[in-house]
Amino acid sequence: MMTKTSKGQTAPSTRPPGSAPAPGSSPGSNTASNTAVGVADGASAARKLTQQGHGAIIGLQWGDEGKGQIVDVLTENYDLVVRYNGGANAGHTVQIGDQKFALHLVPSGILNPKAVNVVANGVVVDPAAIRQEMTGLRERGVAVGANLKISDRAHVVLPYHKLQDKLMEKALGADRGGEQMIGTTGRGIGPCYADKAQRGTALRMGDLLTGEELHKKLGHIVSVKNVMLGALAQAVGEAFEPFDAAKLYAEFAEHGRTLREHICDTTELLHSAMEGGRRILFEGANACLLDVDHGTYPFVTSSNCSSLGIYAGAAMPGGKVGTIIGVVKVYTSRVGGGPMPTELKDDLGEQIRKTGNEYGTTTGRPRRCGWLDLLAVRYAAKISGITALACTGLSVLASLPKLKVCVGYRWQGQELKAFPADANVLAQVEPVYQEMEGFGGPVDQCRSQADLPAAARRYLKLIEEYTGVPVVIGCVGRRRDQILWR
């Protein structure tokens, strides 16, 4: 379903058929005590939820919690949607009516014709990838023009970053039978952030517009990279063809010319927007447990994906973001390496993967699946300062007769009080489970939290009580009318 934008281009309607507010319904309170109150009027519930300052949406597990769906439904209440971390490793799927959009670098607000979308300084941008995404969106009738801004301070992912990513994984894989492999998405994310910290070997989006200056910088960087990568390739037994600085210059100067109208000082833009009373939504990519400082290090990505990344990644002073929504899938999934205490390596895990279609949006890899880990979610909610929870994936659990939720860890005979910093400890913990009744049948037709079977409401209540954060949204499917408010 497409509507005309102010620029005369077409874009998907933000209110597809079937999601019209039910007349006469009223919003429920956001307190932890009224789980049973249903709110069919999604628009007014969303308004109520987003009243407090600027907003943020953060995944509280290892990614793929369904953040795109929540961003999509809340963008109407904001003027700008901002990505502050990560790169093309992220994959946000947004479904509008029958249409599915898989977004990687472009903020999900692009599907809202009124929103300005900002790729802020904390993001690492692969210019070819963002251009491909922009073209794909335009081909489907989505307006992409002055509504997309890219920070001149954001760092650039180049082809040698992707090669470095692959070679480093191979080097780690050769060590201890692959145990140390991070299982990256191969998008060059880690090497690009490493260059950002290294400084002398980094390029920012603004550099793509500097002509001769870019030429000089690339000449220097490529000579360093060829030495390093040549040696690394040799060490892992891979053929290596040196990068050609002149070719890279031609390619990336062309990216600069094409993206010129989008590249700007987004710090200035965001601060002027705030001064003008405009409202901002920050869209977290990847997720809290993949945060480079606070996640399951070293099995993490290379940015601050928790809400803590907003401040440095979008030049946002503390205290400006009032509504921080944590998205929790009611079971757990993880792609790549690293500990996952509640992983189910049996048929049940396979059943959850199939029912939940748990295959990577970015790489298509099957995701590891398991029970909900509340200890990990509570930790993630705490470090991100979460003010409300959105629980997705309820329909995936609906056919299971019995459910388990992890409510503690035992390690070396003792109960751990906190989420461990050491990935080796996390790999050894024994989850303490609370058994829960199955929901007793499908839930995808429910249209309010009050419609949910009692067992499903008890499940949400457990999440709420354990984390101390109200569950304001429950999702029983990907469509907008399958978002249950209260």
Ligand code: IMP
């Ligand atoms: P990288 O970000 O490609 O370096 O990958 C580091 C780790 O984070 C790997 O285990 C990836 O599978 C994981 N990862 C990165 N981005 C996402 C995401 O958006 N969803 C799920 N896992 C992710």
